[in-house]
Amino acid sequence: MGRRLAHCYRYCKNKPLLFCRHLVSDEYKQLSSKALEAGRICGNKCVTKLSLHPFHTIRINKIASDWYALARVNIGQSILSIRCKESNAAVTQEALRHAWYKFLARQNIIVSKKRGFTNMDREDYLKPKEEKRVLQWVSFYALSGIF
Known part of the structure; x- marks a missing residue:
């Protein structure tokens, strides 16, 4: 029998991917x-997050029934994001260059x-980790005072 729902999403099964790189417009x-x-x-298989959703529809030919879905992108908006270990940073650079x-x-x-995809800065992460206030088993690195 599988894990109960509360246990499925509370714990991080695999090792966390802490390095994140974005393709920005x-x-x-x-x-x-x-x-x-x-x-x-x-x-x-490197791209872990596609930031855009094509909600805008457009018709190419008025007579035919062809229509396409488009995503509007602003300046500075992320298109693709990749998470990995810091040792594989060169691989993510190459993968985003191919997608470019x-x-x-x-x-x-x-x-x-x-x-990673958290709201914690890299420098801010190191201090709680040294104080052992970061819980490794929580999926999105939370401070122990929150949980």
């Missing part, structure tokens, strides 16, 4: 759902200041 543009899927596949070619316009690849 430099222009205001519209990306189709097909381009987003192609970029995700080029990341080849699937999108039009300019993008930047940036390293996140946060610890």
Whole structure:
């Protein structure tokens, strides 16, 4: 029998991935759902978070019934995100570079200041860890005073 729901999501089963890198847009543009899927596949299982959702619909030809879903992207908005161990940082750079070619316009690849997908900065994480206030078994690194 599997774990109860309270235990399924409370504990982190695998080792946490603490290094995060983002592909960020430099222009205001519209990306189709097909381009987003192609970029995700080029990341080849490295891409752990696709930040955009294609909600905007557009018709290419008024006579035909073709329509496409688009995602509107602002300047500085994240398109793809990858988490990994810090030893595999070069692999994430290469995976995002391959995904970069699937999108039009300019993008930047940036390293996140946060610890994984959490709200904790890297520098702020080290001090509670030395004081043993960080719980390793909680999925999103929380301070022990919260739980």
